[in-house]
Amino acid sequence: MTKTKNTSFIKKIGLYLAAFALVLPMFGVNSVSALQITARKLTLGTSQADALTTYAFNFTVPSTTVIKSASFTVCTTASGACTIPSGFSVTTGGPATLTSQPTNLGDTSGWTVDTSTAGSLRLNKSGNVAAPSGGQTVSFSSVHNPSATNATFFARMTTYSDAAYTTAIDAGTVAASTAGQVTVTASVDETLSFTLATNTVALGTLSTSTTASGTSTMSASTNAGSGYSIVVSGTTLTSGSNTITALAAPTASSVNTKQFGINLMANTTPAVGSIVSGAGSGSVSTGYNTSNSFKFVSGDTVASASVPSNTNTYTVSHIANIDAVAAPGLYSTVLTYVATANY
Amino acid sequence: MIINKLVKKISNASIITLAMGLALVPVFSATLASAAPITGRKLTLSSSAPSATGVNYAFSTTAALPTTGTPVKSVQIQFCTTASGTCTTPSGTFSTSSATLASQPTGVGAAAGWTANTVTAGSLRILNASNATNPTGNVTVSWNGVTNPTATNTTFFGRVTTYSDSAWTTAVDSGVVAVSTASQIQVALSVDETLTFCTGISITGQNCGTVTGSLVNLGTGSTTSTSTGTSVMAASTNGPGGYTITVNGNTLQSGSNSIAALGSGGASVIGQSQFGINLAGSNTTPAIGSAITGTGTAAALTNYGTNNNFRFTSGDSVASVVTPTNANTFTISYIANIDGLTPAGSYSTNLTYVATPNF
DSSP: HHHHHHHHHHHHHHHHHHHHHHGGGTTTHHHTEEEEEEEEEESSSOBBTTOOEEEEEEEEHHHHHSEEOOOOOOESSSSSSOOOOOBBBBEEEEEEEESSSBBBSSSSSOOOOEEOOOTEEEETTOOOOOOSSOOOEEEEEEEEOOTTTTEEEEEEEEEEETTTTSEEEEEEEEEOOOOOOOEEEEEEEOOOEEEESSSSSOOSSSSSSSSSSOOOOOEEOOOOOOEEEEEEEEOOOETTTEEEBBOOOOBBTTTTTTTEEEESSOOOSSOOOOOOOOSOOOEOOSSSSSOOOOOOOOOOOEESSSSEEEEEEEEEEEEEEEEETTTOOOOOOOOOEEEEEOO | HHHHHHHHHHHHHHHHHHHHHHHHHHHHHGGGGTTEEOOOOEEEEEEOOTTTEEEHHHHHHHHEEEESSOOOOOOEEESSSSSSSSSSOOEEEEEOOOOOSOOOSSSSSSSSEEEOOSSSEEEEEETTTTOOOOOEEEEEEEEEBBBOOSTTEEEEEEEEEEESSSSSSSSSEEEEEEEEEEOOOOOOOOOOOOOEEEEEEEETTEEEEEEEEEEEEEEOOOOOOOOEEEEEEEEEEEOOEEEEEEEOOOOEEEEEOOBOOTOOBBBBOOOOOOEEEEEEEOOOOOOOOOOOOSSOOOOOOOGGSSSTOOOOOTTTTTESSSOOOOEEEEEEEEEEOOOOOOEEEEEEEEEEEEEEEEO
């Protein structure tokens, strides 16, 4: 009789224990005794929503128990039932891989990634025998970010003493957030800057014994891919039907000779002009690029740049000589400089 | 005959009972028989937690003792489970053995010379054998060092009596006060790790729920002026190590053409190809940007926090804090300059800000 009662009692206890064992995992018994992982953070390669990026975990485990697996489960909340953030995936676009072997988690090699559980970045090494030390680093590549912009999500990290993610050692949670990308735009228009600083050049009274001279300046720049060219057009010095002969080819200034010409150089005979200045890459064209040699042919290109150019300033030197038979009068001309950008 | 015998028995029993009753009366209440009731009385406990130690028991009245012509030489509060009848001391941890006078009592006569007496278990007592001052005014007697009863949410009573002698014998006035232990309410709150972070073009205060926009349009670049624009970002965390925000992306690009990033930082110079950002609040060249707002403690980092100094290097940390922080909103200023060579085109870049909290 007594033996029967005892047997019944033992059976009841057994049933209670069995029921308890079934219910226990629902409360996360594996994590109950887990210590808090410290100095933990998750650095995202990019916070852009839906981006495929790296997830680098840095942390320090308090226990020295040998770790054989670890999981980083991404959830919408830090605690409670885990809901995977919409769009987050360890397989989409991947699957996720270990960026490199973890640091200080145990053995320095032999760890393999495990993406078999949705929403969870995991790695394991069943044969690991080295205890963790110092601060740990585990980095995964090809992780697909959640879809929501400016949304916080959490990674619950747990280390295990077995390779099946069952017996927890330490645990901790980190927060991370997606963020909207900021798009910065600016438009750069086609540019050509061309400025003539002087619109009148007075050569004074011409003489058979001296060369009359004067200067004007012009500046040019462009972002055109093939630079620019500057063309001069107009007539030689004219007074009614009388003219001063234009120098059709580069020629030195010679007094007592009818001459009208220009160049874009610094000269000594006569002493007039300056060399091109500025940070641009423009240069003086042939025929107008020799000191003390002058020329004037309408339609000639006097300066150019073959690539986009910052500003250059050109000094145009004008010279005029007359001979003894040059008819008296007021001689003048209007010269037009045209800058053309080449896109 | 039978009736007579029965009457006789009843009479004898009644007489015996009555005699015994009369004999016991002095034992239970002789000293209280003529005591006047103390009015306006209360007993205040500094804690009602069961078994709490070091509790202050403060007795007070809102009226003077009713008997004013007799000096009080001792006072007792006897603690019982009932207001009247036989006194049973509250069970468990209740103890007056370590009680001390918190201060000299008032309203019971002399202003000084009163001492506590803890000889009698379950009673708080004071005495002043030399007191010759008649009681006047409201009464206050306060003891420290009492240990509350064990039972939770249980009423117990303090039977207060003043005596004209210093041996707690000859009662003058008396009254009863009720007090109770009570369950302590444990309020629990779990706080998870937090990071709130958002980026956009506009935000109300530091509320990430209000952030909008993602496009910073710098307009048309010019060799005679600086193009500018701003975006915002807000962050907070309870991470013990605060957070760090990095910027990631390219400089402004249009196909294979780009505007030079200010990789080492520098001033905005019109006519030079430059792209840079900062989080400074008072730029003047150009006039752009706003100060950090919010009650947080985060700050822009040196390379990005100096007025009129702009920089852009992908991966740089632009703001941080090393402790938990409330929200701050940062205004990010963007500047772009072009030189005469900058090819025409639509330039753009996508910048990503990453906030990493440190738990």
